[in-house]
Amino acid sequence: DAKTTQPTSMDCAEGRAANLPCNHSTISGNEYVYWYRQIHSQGPQYIIHGLKNNETNEMASLIITEDRKSSTLILPHATLRDTAVYYCIVKADNAGNMLTFGGGTRLMVKP
Amino acid sequence: NAGVMQNPRHLVRRRGQEARLRCSPMKGHSHVYWYRQLPEEGLKFMVYLQKENIIDESGMPKERFSAEFPKEGPSILRIQQVVRGDSAAYFCASSSAPINTGELFFGEGSRLTVL
Numbered sequence: 001d002a003k004t005t006q007p008t009s010m011d012c013a014e015g016r017a018a019n020l021p022c023n024h025s026t027i028s029g030n031e032y033v034y035w036y037r038q039i040h041s042q043g044p045q046y047i048i049h050g051l052k053n054n055e056t057n058e059m060a061s062l063i064i065t066e067d068r069k070s071s072t073l074i075l076p077h078a079t080l081r082d083t084a085v086y087y088c089i090v091k092a093d094n095a096g097n098m099l100t101f102g103g104g105t106r107l108m109v110k111p
Numbered sequence: 112n113a114g115v116m117q118n119p120r121h122l123v124r125r126r127g128q129e130a131r132l133r134c135s136p137m138k139g140h141s142h143v144y145w146y147r148q149l150p151e152e153g154l155k156f157m158v159y160l161q162k163e164n165i166i167d168e169s170g171m172p173k174e175r176f177s178a179e180f181p182k183e184g185p186s187i188l189r190i191q192q193v194v195r196g197d198s199a200a201y202f203c204a205s206s207s208a209p210i211n212t213g214e215l216f217f218g219e220g221s222r223l224t225v226l
Contacts (some may be wrong), residue, residue: 031188034214043115043202043217044154087153098144098167099215 004088011107012082018075020105022088025069031092033064034099035073037084044087044101047073080108113138114219116185123224130190130197132221136205143186144204144215145178154202158212160186193225 005023012018024033034049048055048062050071055062061074075082083094116135124130136143145157159167160180171178175193180186190197200222204215 036215038154041220043204043219044215045217046214049214098159098170100156101146101154103153 004090004102005087006088006102006105008103009108011108011110012075012078012111014080014109015024015077018078018082018109020073020075020086020088020107021070023070024088024090027068027090027091031090033062033071034089034091035060035062036087036099036101037082038104039081039084040085047086055076055097078107080109080111083107083109115203115216117201117203117218117221119221121222121224123226124193125226126194127192128184130193130223132186132188132201132203132223133160133189134203134205134218135185136193136203137216140205140207140216142206142208143180144206145186145188146202146217148200148202148220150199157188177211193223195225198223198225203207 032049034098035047037047038044045062048057050062050064051089052064052068064071085104085106087101089099115137118133122130141162143160146154147157148154156170158171160178163178175191177189177218179212200220202217202220204217206215
């Protein structure tokens, strides 16, 4: 699976959009981009995933660059409850059964 | 629809004792995954099971750790002769199909403390 690079930490003002970048410059054509988050002391929570098209759901939007070498997770109106570690993971649909979690980005939403 | 249920949420054991962690997947899910998170570290895959079968145990320590997912009942992660280094949060996840086609749903974890 391709390696991902994320900033260690980010701050965001409450009510503003949180834009979390992820670099996956070695991604292969059949690898999906997954985003999960882990709020303190809780289990990880699935957010969204995509292959090449931008995706949106009730939680967030995922913007994938045309060359697929990077992506951005957007939380449109961050709340204090969005404070968490956000993990960007790339995985091919035929590459085993585990998700490999890296260090993630620690997002702190501030009032 | 209840989510992934793990118990106990907290478990304290002395060195040398056994720890058993249980995981009931979401209704309709037959794929179970166990992950371990050491203090201040990321999640590490341990094992992937389907009913009555271990599919991938590449992340399991070679000794003292075992997992099962019987035809009836929850999945069990068993740690024999625990040591202090086993202190961690153990998360179970389930899916309705192999992860390559969908998302994982995680439980709230079982936190093991070894004295």
